Amino acid sequence: MIKARNRKLSMLLVLAMLMTMFIGVGTASAAATFTSLSSPTVEADGSIYDLGTVKVKLEDVEALPAGGAWLTISLPSGSKYTYEYVEGDEVTATSNLIIGGVLQTAADTMEILVIPNYTTGDYDGSVTIKFEGIQVKSGSGDIVARFLSNSSVFGQINTAVIGKIGEGATTVLPKSVKTIGDAGGIMDTLVIAESIGGVFKPGEVITVKLPKGFTWNDSDVSAVPGAWSLLGKTYSYNVDGRVLEVYLYDGLPTSDAGRINIGSDMLGFFRIDVEDTAKFGDVYVTVTSKLDSVKKQDAKVAIYGDYGVKVTEDTKEDVDSGRANQELGEFLIEEALPESLDSQRTLYFELPKGVKWAKDDNGAPIITLKSEDGTNLYWDADEFVLSNGDRKVKVVFEFGSGRFSDDAAKIRVKDMEVNIEPSFTGDIAVQVYGKSGVEGEAVVGVAARPVDLKVANPTKVEIGAMNQAAGDILIIETKDEGVLDEYLDGTILDDEYERVAPQIVVTLPKGVEFYKDPTVEVEEGDLEIDDVEYNDDSIVITIDAASAKKSTIRVSNVFLTVDRTVPEGDVVATFKGHKTKEVTEYGVKKDVIKEAGSTALVDWATEESYGKVVIATTITPSQGGHAKFVIASNIYEIGGVPYVMDAVPYIKDSRSYVPMRYLAQMLGAEIAWSEAEQTVTLTKEGETEVVFTIGSTSYTVNGEAMTADVAPEIVNDRSFLPARFAAEAFGAQVGWDEATQTVIIVR
Secondary structure (H helix, E strand, O other), rough: OOOOOOOOHHHHHHHHHHHHOOOOOOOOOOOOOOEEEOOOEOOOOEEOOOOOOOEEOOOOOOOOOOOOEEEEEEEEEEEEEEEOOOOOEEEOOOEEEEEEEEEEOOOEEEEEEOOOOOOOOOOOOEEEEOOOEEEEEEOOOEEEEEEEEEEOOOOOOOOOEEEOOOOOEEEEEOOOOOEEOOOOEEEOEEEEEEOOOOOOOOOEEEOOOOOOOOOEEEEHHHHEHHHHHHHHOOEEEEEEOEEEEEEEEOOOOOOOOOEEEEEEOOOOOOEEEEEEEEEEOEEEEEEEEEOOOOOOOEEEEEEEEOOOOEEEOOOOEEEEEOOOOEOOOEEEEEEOOOOOOOOEEEEEEOOOOOEEEEEOOOOOOOOOOOOOOOOEEEOOOOEEEEEEOOOOEEEEEEEEOOOOOOOOOOEEEEOOOEEEEOOOOOEEEEEEEEEEOOOOEEEEEEEEEOEEEEEEEOOOEEOOOEEEEEEEEEEEEOOOOOOOOEEEEEEEOEEEEEEEEEEEHHHHOOOOOEEEOOEEEEEEEEOOOEEEEEOOOOEEEEEEEEOOOOOEEEOOOOOEEEEOOOOEEEEEEOOEEEOEEEEOOOEEEEEEEEEOOOOOOOOOOOOOOOEEEEEEEEEEEOOOOOOEOOOOEEOOOOOOOOEEEEOOOEEOOOOEEEHHHHHHHOOOEEEEEEEEOOEEEEEOOOEEEEEOOOOEEEEEOEEEEEEEEOOOOOEEEEEEEHHHHHHHHHOOOEEEEEEEEEEEEOO
């Protein structure tokens, strides 16, 4: 609409402009600011639009000349004014400014005279200009108005964006996406919005179509109207199965961008039904129009799924085997659709074998459940019930007074603490199950041993023999502080546990004992040992300080005595577990007795050992075959089996000397030493008796005198004799390998 304006002020304005030519412009004490308050999007199609508003603000009106200053406002090429503006309508000012006149001097130019009013006492003031009735014929991008003035108070040239030129289009946007099941469901409002005014045309028919298997609920037709966001406009709609049509008539707004809301006038939602042919997944509507003024577009309004409950992994933590109160990660229990969970639902959380729920001071499992979806889901933590050796916890929850939210429920399971057996390694998967098909699992932790147990160079030992070497035992930390240096003692005093230095206990199997005390030392890292206690069948290592750098303990010089009752097989060293026993008096727990164990490796009461290692393998004593003695080596072989000696062979006067005790063992002879006569007697019952005298070349075989070319001797408290003379006395043959410096004896 074009306004008709009274031009009676024209001559007055021209006269006022001429008068300002004789008035000093003056200097500005403060610059003006030009601010665009709005800039709507329009089309460059020759239509007339109400564009944006610009505020011109002065910090000090006294900076204006007494006769005022002129603002010249020019529009860009392709735009023009369609009528003259007047003060009070399109142009307004604060009380300390007077609009002396508004004059259109060209189709694209407007003049405004701004005069100061010194009587108000206010220093800052502003002029507001509404750019209405602007015809936009051409252009692109921003529509920029230029402001010029004959006063430096306003500055020489200023600009402000009063509109934007764009293409007409629509956007389809659901306010939210709902989840529905076989019964259908209520959808949130679907908005079809113009990007600029005038996109919707009279006679427009907008079609909103659901996919196959879904229909509009026409029995609840009030829930599916079409409505203009601007009231008072004419429209109608029709529902037919999958199709909803909205009809638009005359009187549509063309200046401001409008919208159509598919949804209830009052509640803002609509309902769709689900048929047998519907498929699970995302539900999209397709929006089109017959006049093609509405851009074809798909919009997701729902997710169609089946009722159920799923278990979802969230986080998992690295934890230590053999340790108590290990904190696990978190997982979620989520409804696939709202109301999949019933009130009074019972769920079970079960840990794998080897992992148990840690308990608080009241004996309840340490676990927290939290509702994350706004539903009033609750449970009683004091009623968590443990079973199956503390591996399973039972949880009963319910919805109090219905649901606060229509969304699917989501439960976060967190703050879980467990005790892990030393033998358990790998994923800790919590099994979740209950009534009505609730089933799943979540990996919330990965267990690894903080200490590894290994053996270096395991050997073979004969049954019924003493002083036989076994392999070295290695206790290797896989992380800093893998071996503990603090443990809760088994004694309770005033409800307080005493903290004591923990121990590593290495125990031999029945019938096997240490021939002598092994050597225990930290060979790598900074772990500190306080004390080592040696027993016939065990070693107890007390820890003084944990490591700051992962360390290794080596138990070396391990020599064994194997009883004749020990069967053939592995000699296993066990790192003993430990357990506690509660003692009560008159129903009140008084103290706890802790049985000794490897408390430096396991920090909770479990009878399971931390681990076992094979340090040797038992074999039956050799009854023949061959033997090898290597000069300068304490390793010798009998029947291909290596053994360790506490002395080494040597060569003297071109003869090889071997330790008498180990030669006798190979020959199957008993050996006897006479300190008084300085003789060594080798006897094989029913066959041969050989007597050697230390320092003498004479010896006897079954009482017959014989002569050797070298004499037996004692070195480092061990008797040595020439291998050839002793071996041949028992019918064995002796050979020599020069290349390997090896004495070979064959029976």
